[in-house]
Amino acid sequence: MxxxxxxxxxxxxxxxxxxxxxxxxxxxxxxxxxxxxxxxxxxxxxxxxxxxxxxxxxxxxxxxxxxxxxxxxxxxxxxxxxxxxxxxxxxxxxxxxxxxxxxxxxxxxxxxxxxxxxxxxxxxxxxxxxxxxxxxxxxxxxxxxxxxxxxxxxxxxxxxxxxxxxxxxxxxxxxxxxxxxxxxxxxxxxxxxxxxxxxxxxxxxxxxxxxxxxxxxxxxxxxxGKRCSVPGPGYVSSSLNISLGRIKQSFVLIDPHLPDMPIVYASDAFLRLTGYDRHEVLGHNFRVLNGVDTDTSTLHQIKESIQTEQACTVRILSYRKDKSSFWNRLHLSPVRNASGKL
Ligand SMILES: Cc1cc2nc3c(=O)[nH]c(=O)nc-3n(C[C@H](O)[C@H](O)[C@H](O)COP(=O)(O)O)c2cc1C
The missing domain is CATH 3.30.450.20 (PAS domain)
Known part of the structure; x- marks a missing residue:
């Protein structure tokens, strides 16, 4: 389909x-x-x-x-x-x-x-x-x-x-x-x-x-029909969703301020690539893509780049929902607001 x-x-x-x-x-x-x-x-x-x-x-x-x-x-x-x-x-x-x-x-x-x-x-x-x-x-x-x-x-x-x-x-x-x-x-x-x-x-x-x-x-x-609760931190509003939806590449946004740094946005191309449904990745850590042969030293590299708020590019073995693996050229980059805050 x-x-x-x-x-x-x-x-x-x-x-x-x-x-x-x-x-x-x-x-x-x-x-x-x-x-x-x-x-x-x-x-x-x-x-x-x-x-x-x-x-x-x-x-x-x-x-x-x-x-x-x-x-x-x-x-x-x-x-x-x-x-x-x-x-x-x-x-x-x-x-x-x-x-x-x-x-x-x-x-x-x-x-x-x-x-x-x-x-x-x-x-x-x-x-x-x-x-x-x-x-x-x-x-x-x-x-x-x-x-x-x-x-x-x-x-x-x-x-x-x-x-x-x-x-x-x-x-x-x-x-x-x-x-x-x-x-x-x-x-x-x-x-x-x-x-x-x-x-x-x-x-x-x-x-x-x-x-x-x-x-x-x-x-x-x-x-x-009425907003009964205020969306928590990490909420991606409809207008941001619509704007991000115009980007055709496979990417996710993670919120480093939330416990366990969950994915807060996943593009359609990312869902196509990994086979996950949107609700299966939103709110989860990016490690859902890791598997038995994912290299731990590359994972350390990613962790370090998050801690130091620096961009990094790695090649990492990732796993789809159906457990099939693929080589993922992962580029990680901090997104800051106008005042430079992550
Ligand atoms: C649920 C829903 C239904 C819509 N149906 C119509 C419609 O029948 N006719 C129409 O002209 N615009 C409709 N729109 C508005 C357009 O989809 C779009 O939001 C509007 O043109 C403004 O966006 P734009 O700046 O990208 O054009 C609908 C929007 C929503 C959210």
Missing amino acids: DSKLRLIQQSFNTPYSELVREALDELPDNFTITDPSISGHPIVFASRGFLKMSGYSREEVIGQNGKIFQGPKTNPRTVMEIREAIREERGVEVNLLNYRKDGAPFWMLFHMRPVFGKEDGRVIHFVAVQVPISTKQRRNGGVSLSEDGSGLNEIVFGSCRREVDSDSLLELRRVLSLDSGSKVLDIEETCKAGEFEERRAATAFNNILSVLTHCSELTGRLVC
């Missing part, structure tokens, strides 16, 4: 019981769930409603970042508000213009909130509920969209239906949606959600959260 897909599966299999996908699939709302600890902050679950609304298949959406639904008229300021909320690990509710797979734009109320681990206060996932905003409310020349955006076809292209085949219809719709001068659907003006959409988003989020909470009770790795 593709290694990213494996990480995505683990993202759900570790905190929740196997019932989770089925239970989420029964919810009628449009929503997606992302994991900030995986490189690229991908979507790890997309509801049936969301797939219908966006026109994408599940395979096309899983593993992608939510920004694939943005387009030329998506307001960059709104996107910045979402980015800030993710960085600060808090909820956000904004009116957002997105594009379906066929290029048709649609307005929605984007309601996003983090889900935390109850024990350690870490962000486990982000959940976003996308409630389409009916343009009927706006009375802008009679354009109206049905809940899933499909009404666009009827209303916008009703009159030209007999003249064009369906492929050209798609193309025409795409071109029109990209054409800023188009009078058909006024996407310049922000479409605002009303109380109905707001209530619907909040209810949907609560329903999703109760499924996640219930499924986490079955694994004993409880999640909750």
Whole structure:
């Protein structure tokens, strides 16, 4: 299996019981769930409603970042508000213009909130509920969209239906949606959600959260919608996770200030190389990679370089989870903050 897909599966299999996908699939709302600890902050679950609304298949959406639904008229300021909320690990509710797979734009109320681990206060996932905003409310020349955006076809292209085949219809719709001068659907003006959409988003989020909470009770790795405990030292925030995720090399971060100097970040490439799941290495000392033939003098060299806060490069025999060995060219380097502190 593709290694990213494996990480995505683990993202759900570790905190929740196997019932989770089925239970989420029964919810009628449009929503997606992302994991900030995986490189690229991908979507790890997309509801049936969301797939219908966006026109994408599940395979096309899983593993992608939510920004694939943005387009030329998506307001960059709104996107910045979402980015800030993710960085600060808090909820956000904004009116957002997105594009379906066929290029048709649609307005929605984007309601996003983090889900935390109850024990350690870490962000486990982000959940976003996308409630389409009916343009009927706006009375802008009679354009109206049905809940899933499909009404666009009827209303916008009703009159030209007999003249064009369906492929050209798609193309025409795409071109029109990209054409800023188009009078058909006024996407310049922000479409605002009303109380109905707001209530619907909040209810949907609560329903999703109760499924996640219930499924986490079955694994004993409880999640909750509010941060119940402050993450301890060594916590790698969502924004740092997302930034580190852009680095494609195999590497880990260890925190020298914590007892036994545990790994606090492991890159996707490191997990691929060693065969471990993320939760199997986070919180553990790097010695999980050592085995019977690992050279003790090289281990001393590493220890010394940590104690003296100096960089070092060694060649060391390491072991994967399946106990197969590999030669590891290990480069160790201290990371300091602006004031020079390790
Ligand atoms: C759970 C979740 C779902 C998201 N879904 C969407 C979406 O449907 N449409 C969209 O335009 N952005 C969505 N986003 C936002 C983008 O993924 C991204 O965070 C945003 O564009 C800001 O990041 P950037 O600066 O890298 O673009 C979602 C984010 C999260 C956390």
